[in-house]
Amino acid sequence: MVAPTPYSLIATDLDGTLLRADDTVSERSLAALARAARAGARHLVVTGRPAPRVRPLLKDLGCTGLAVCGQGAQVYDAAADRLIWSVTLDRDLAETALGKIEAEVGLVYAAVDQDGVDGLTLIEPGYRMPHPTLPALRVGRRDDLWCAPISKVLLRHHALSDDELVATARAVVGSLATVTMSGPGTVELQPCGVTKATGLALAADRLGLSPERAVAFGDMPNDVPMFGWAAHGVAMADAHPELKAVADEITSSNEDDGVAVVLERLFG
DSSP: OOOSSSOSEEEEOIIIIISOTTSOOOHHHHHHHHHHHHTTOEEEEBOSSOHHHHHHHHHHHTOOSEEEEGGGTEEEETTTTEEEEEOOBOHHHHHHHHHHHHHHHOOOEEEEEESSTTOOEEEOTTOOOSSTTSOOEEOSSGGGGGSSOEEEEEEEOSSSOHHHHHHHHHHHHGGGOEEEEEETTEEEEESTTOOHHHHHHHHHHHHTOOGGGEEEEEOSGGGHHHHHHSSEEEEOTTOOHHHHTTOSEEOOOGGGTHHHHHHHHHHO
């Protein structure tokens, strides 16, 4: 069935976008996604969370297909519970990048998301999880972060703002890694060249879907590449200014069902 709008692909970020503050999806948003599905549109979750942290949310959403996880480093098949594509961040490069950043700003606190469907989130002493509901394992020292392949590194600084830390990291890291910001207190290093857009493009290609018929929803700078890929980018009301600057449309906040507001108009 052909969707009655120009959009056959709906790409949504989770935190700050589709999810409310309590990590739930409203009944209104679920109903709007279901209406779009009946019209022939496919919904793809495109999130910074790694696959193991996405499983229960996909179940709540009724998603049994593909999801883009880990800022685009993973394409996860929910039905088969396996990664159909993944790329890791070289741990030596990650250590080098951290050293360059600390040479500029002093001590940073780090965490890593391990690769794989059962990968752990490891946090070093001093690191505070921005999402306290997400499980993490505290290790004794930084060297313990590199015990297994990783998809990304998460950084925090005791004094610098997220924007300041991102700007410094981008200036000194160069081609060692891609630097992005995915939420308050969430500055990340991921494999060079990997973004939400690269992961979304891979998933869409597998589904036979094109960017020309894609609408994307997000709230943070890590969603900028996704907006560049999709035909139409929708930023949440309280989105980061960097994303709002490239958005085609601004909707309500995640707490006010901003995704549903737009989908109801498109698929009403």
